[in-house]
Amino acid sequence: MIRLTRDAIDYTALTEQVRKGDCGAVVVFLGTVRDLTGDCVTVALDYEAYPGMAEKKMAEIEADARDRWPVGEIVLEHRLGRLEVGEVSVAVAVSCPHRADAFEACRFAIDRLKELVPIWKKENWADGTTEWVHPEKSNHG
Amino acid sequence: MKVLLFARARDLAGEDAIEIDLPAGATVAELRRALAIRYPKLAGLIERSAFAVDAEFAEEKTPIPATAVIALLPPVSGG
Numbered sequence: 001m002i003r004l005t006r007d008a009i010d011y012t013a014l015t016e017q018v019r020k021g022d023c024g025a026v027v028v029f030l031g032t033v034r035d036l037t038g039d040c041v042t043v044a045l046d047y048e049a050y051p052g053m054a055e056k057k058m059a060e061i062e063a064d065a066r067d068r069w070p071v072g073e074i075v076l077e078h079r080l081g082r083l084e085v086g087e088v089s090v091a092v093a094v095s096c097p098h099r100a101d102a103f104e105a106c107r108f109a110i111d112r113l114k115e116l117v118p119i120w121k122k123e124n125w126a127d128g129t130t131e132w133v134h135p136e137k138s139n140h141g
Numbered sequence: 142m143k144v145l146l147f148a149r150a151r152d153l154a155g156e157d158a159i160e161i162d163l164p165a166g167a168t169v170a171e172l173r174r175a176l177a178i179r180y181p182k183l184a185g186l187i188e189r190s191a192f193a194v195d196a197e198f199a200e201e202k203t204p205i206p207a208t209a210v211i212a213l214l215p216p217v218s219g220g
Binding site: 031047048049050052053054056078089090110113114115116117118119120121122132133134135136137 | 145149189197214216217220
Protein backbone atom coordinates (compact mmCIF):
# COMPACT_ATOMS: atom_id res chain seq x y z
CA MET A 1 0.00 0.00 0.00
CA ILE A 2 1.03 3.61 -0.42
CA ARG A 3 0.29 6.69 1.61
CA LEU A 4 0.97 10.42 1.76
CA THR A 5 0.64 11.82 5.26
CA ARG A 6 1.07 15.07 7.17
CA ASP A 7 1.53 13.17 10.43
CA ALA A 8 4.69 11.59 11.83
CA ILE A 9 5.46 8.28 10.11
CA ASP A 10 4.97 5.42 12.57
CA TYR A 11 7.70 3.16 11.25
CA THR A 12 7.17 0.55 13.97
CA ALA A 13 3.55 0.10 12.95
CA LEU A 14 4.55 0.16 9.29
CA THR A 15 7.13 -2.59 9.89
CA GLU A 16 4.52 -4.72 11.68
CA GLN A 17 2.16 -4.14 8.78
CA VAL A 18 4.45 -5.99 6.32
CA ARG A 19 5.38 -8.93 8.59
CA LYS A 20 3.93 -12.23 7.39
CA GLY A 21 4.29 -15.87 8.31
CA ASP A 22 5.55 -16.86 4.87
CA CYS A 23 8.14 -14.07 4.73
CA GLY A 24 11.47 -14.64 6.44
CA ALA A 25 12.86 -11.21 5.61
CA VAL A 26 11.69 -7.66 6.31
CA VAL A 27 13.68 -4.67 5.04
CA VAL A 28 12.80 -1.15 6.13
CA PHE A 29 14.31 2.00 4.65
CA LEU A 30 13.82 5.33 6.44
CA GLY A 31 14.77 8.65 4.89
CA THR A 32 15.41 11.26 7.60
CA VAL A 33 16.07 14.99 7.55
CA ARG A 34 19.83 15.56 7.55
CA ASP A 35 21.38 18.55 9.33
CA LEU A 36 24.13 19.37 6.81
CA THR A 37 24.28 19.66 3.02
CA GLY A 38 27.88 20.52 2.20
CA ASP A 39 28.60 23.45 4.52
CA CYS A 40 24.96 24.55 4.76
CA VAL A 41 23.02 23.94 7.97
CA THR A 42 19.42 22.80 7.60
CA VAL A 43 16.85 23.80 10.21
CA ALA A 44 13.82 22.21 8.57
CA LEU A 45 12.50 20.91 5.26
CA ASP A 46 9.10 21.65 3.74
CA TYR A 47 7.76 18.88 1.51
CA GLU A 48 4.98 19.31 -1.01
CA ALA A 49 3.45 16.98 -3.59
CA TYR A 50 1.25 17.00 -6.65
CA PRO A 51 -1.09 14.78 -4.69
CA GLY A 52 -3.10 12.84 -7.29
CA MET A 53 -0.07 12.12 -9.45
CA ALA A 54 2.27 11.37 -6.53
CA GLU A 55 -0.10 8.69 -5.25
CA LYS A 56 -0.52 7.28 -8.75
CA LYS A 57 3.24 6.99 -9.30
CA MET A 58 3.76 5.44 -5.86
CA ALA A 59 1.08 2.84 -6.65
CA GLU A 60 2.87 2.06 -9.94
CA ILE A 61 6.14 1.55 -8.06
CA GLU A 62 4.39 -0.83 -5.66
CA ALA A 63 2.94 -2.78 -8.62
CA ASP A 64 6.35 -2.91 -10.38
CA ALA A 65 8.03 -4.21 -7.21
CA ARG A 66 5.38 -6.89 -6.84
CA ASP A 67 5.89 -7.92 -10.47
CA ARG A 68 9.65 -8.23 -10.10
CA TRP A 69 10.09 -9.78 -6.66
CA PRO A 70 8.07 -12.26 -4.54
CA VAL A 71 6.80 -9.49 -2.28
CA GLY A 72 4.66 -10.56 0.64
CA GLU A 73 3.71 -7.02 1.58
CA ILE A 74 5.09 -3.57 0.75
CA VAL A 75 4.33 -0.12 2.13
CA LEU A 76 5.58 3.19 0.73
CA GLU A 77 4.80 6.24 2.85
CA HIS A 78 5.93 9.83 2.34
CA ARG A 79 5.37 12.70 4.71
CA LEU A 80 4.43 16.22 3.59
CA GLY A 81 4.61 19.58 5.35
CA ARG A 82 7.34 20.86 7.68
CA LEU A 83 9.88 18.40 9.07
CA GLU A 84 12.66 19.17 11.50
CA VAL A 85 16.14 17.64 11.51
CA GLY A 86 16.01 13.94 12.39
CA GLU A 87 12.37 13.40 11.46
CA VAL A 88 11.38 10.64 9.04
CA SER A 89 10.33 11.97 5.63
CA VAL A 90 9.88 8.67 3.80
CA ALA A 91 9.61 5.00 4.68
CA VAL A 92 9.63 1.86 2.56
CA ALA A 93 8.96 -1.51 4.21
CA VAL A 94 9.09 -4.76 2.25
CA SER A 95 8.69 -8.39 3.21
CA CYS A 96 9.76 -11.33 1.06
CA PRO A 97 10.41 -15.02 1.75
CA HIS A 98 14.20 -14.39 1.55
CA ARG A 99 16.47 -11.44 2.32
CA ALA A 100 18.11 -10.90 -1.10
CA ASP A 101 14.73 -10.18 -2.69
CA ALA A 102 13.61 -8.00 0.20
CA PHE A 103 16.77 -5.85 -0.02
CA GLU A 104 16.50 -5.51 -3.80
CA ALA A 105 12.80 -4.69 -3.77
CA CYS A 106 13.26 -2.06 -1.07
CA ARG A 107 16.20 -0.46 -2.89
CA PHE A 108 14.22 -0.42 -6.14
CA ALA A 109 11.18 1.19 -4.49
CA ILE A 110 13.07 4.05 -2.78
CA ASP A 111 15.22 4.71 -5.87
CA ARG A 112 12.17 4.87 -8.16
CA LEU A 113 10.30 7.03 -5.67
CA LYS A 114 13.12 9.58 -5.66
CA GLU A 115 13.28 9.57 -9.47
CA LEU A 116 9.63 9.60 -10.42
CA VAL A 117 7.25 10.78 -7.73
CA PRO A 118 6.30 14.47 -7.96
CA ILE A 119 7.30 15.55 -4.47
CA TRP A 120 9.61 18.49 -3.73
CA LYS A 121 11.54 19.65 -0.70
CA LYS A 122 12.42 23.19 0.32
CA GLU A 123 15.47 23.77 2.49
CA ASN A 124 15.09 26.17 5.41
CA TRP A 125 18.70 27.13 6.09
CA ALA A 126 20.06 28.28 9.45
CA ASP A 127 20.69 31.79 8.06
CA GLY A 128 16.94 32.24 7.47
CA THR A 129 16.97 31.79 3.70
CA THR A 130 15.00 29.12 1.87
CA GLU A 131 15.68 27.18 -1.32
CA TRP A 132 13.63 24.66 -3.31
CA VAL A 133 15.67 21.60 -4.24
CA HIS A 134 15.51 20.93 -7.98
CA PRO A 135 18.45 18.67 -8.88
CA GLU A 136 20.33 19.61 -12.05
CA LYS A 137 20.09 16.16 -13.54
CA SER A 138 16.64 15.68 -15.01
CA ASN A 139 14.83 13.19 -12.79
CA HIS A 140 11.89 12.20 -14.88
CA GLY A 141 12.06 9.24 -17.14
CA MET B 142 -5.32 26.25 -20.85
CA LYS B 143 -4.43 26.21 -17.19
CA VAL B 144 -1.04 24.92 -16.01
CA LEU B 145 -0.59 23.88 -12.37
CA LEU B 146 2.63 25.05 -10.70
CA PHE B 147 4.64 23.55 -7.86
CA ALA B 148 7.69 24.30 -5.73
CA ARG B 149 10.05 26.98 -7.13
CA ALA B 150 7.90 27.47 -10.22
CA ARG B 151 4.94 28.47 -8.04
CA ASP B 152 7.13 30.79 -5.94
CA LEU B 153 8.61 32.47 -9.04
CA ALA B 154 5.18 32.97 -10.61
CA GLY B 155 3.52 33.92 -7.33
CA GLU B 156 0.54 31.77 -8.30
CA ASP B 157 -0.62 28.16 -8.02
CA ALA B 158 -1.54 28.05 -11.70
CA ILE B 159 -1.09 30.13 -14.85
CA GLU B 160 -3.14 30.49 -18.01
CA ILE B 161 -1.74 30.22 -21.51
CA ASP B 162 -3.52 30.37 -24.86
CA LEU B 163 -2.55 27.63 -27.29
CA PRO B 164 -4.28 26.30 -30.40
CA ALA B 165 -6.22 23.06 -30.09
CA GLY B 166 -3.93 20.05 -30.49
CA ALA B 167 -0.78 21.92 -29.46
CA THR B 168 2.00 19.64 -28.23
CA VAL B 169 3.90 19.65 -24.96
CA ALA B 170 6.92 21.12 -26.81
CA GLU B 171 4.78 24.02 -28.05
CA LEU B 172 3.38 24.57 -24.57
CA ARG B 173 6.94 24.60 -23.17
CA ARG B 174 8.06 27.26 -25.69
CA ALA B 175 4.95 29.41 -25.23
CA LEU B 176 5.23 29.36 -21.44
CA ALA B 177 8.90 30.32 -21.48
CA ILE B 178 8.15 33.31 -23.69
CA ARG B 179 5.07 34.40 -21.74
CA TYR B 180 6.75 33.92 -18.31
CA PRO B 181 10.46 34.75 -18.77
CA LYS B 182 11.13 34.48 -15.03
CA LEU B 183 10.23 30.79 -15.30
CA ALA B 184 12.14 30.11 -18.53
CA GLY B 185 15.25 28.58 -16.94
CA LEU B 186 13.27 26.23 -14.76
CA ILE B 187 10.79 25.34 -17.53
CA GLU B 188 13.71 24.19 -19.66
CA ARG B 189 14.58 21.43 -17.21
CA SER B 190 11.07 20.60 -16.02
CA ALA B 191 8.74 17.81 -17.09
CA PHE B 192 5.08 18.25 -17.94
CA ALA B 193 2.25 16.07 -16.75
CA VAL B 194 -0.88 15.66 -18.85
CA ASP B 195 -3.71 14.18 -16.77
CA ALA B 196 -1.26 13.16 -14.04
CA GLU B 197 1.11 11.25 -16.33
CA PHE B 198 4.56 12.31 -17.61
CA ALA B 199 4.09 13.57 -21.17
CA GLU B 200 6.53 13.42 -24.06
CA GLU B 201 7.41 16.51 -26.08
CA LYS B 202 5.43 15.39 -29.11
CA THR B 203 2.27 14.56 -27.15
CA PRO B 204 -0.74 16.63 -28.26
CA ILE B 205 -2.59 18.15 -25.32
CA PRO B 206 -6.33 17.36 -25.19
CA ALA B 207 -8.51 20.45 -24.68
CA THR B 208 -9.85 19.23 -21.33
CA ALA B 209 -6.56 17.90 -19.95
CA VAL B 210 -5.15 18.86 -16.57
CA ILE B 211 -1.62 20.15 -17.20
CA ALA B 212 1.11 20.46 -14.59
CA LEU B 213 4.64 21.84 -14.78
CA LEU B 214 6.90 19.51 -12.78
CA PRO B 215 10.33 20.89 -11.87
CA PRO B 216 12.97 18.22 -11.14
CA VAL B 217 11.66 16.25 -8.19
CA SER B 218 13.38 16.02 -4.81
CA GLY B 219 11.26 13.78 -2.62
CA GLY B 220 12.70 11.24 -0.25
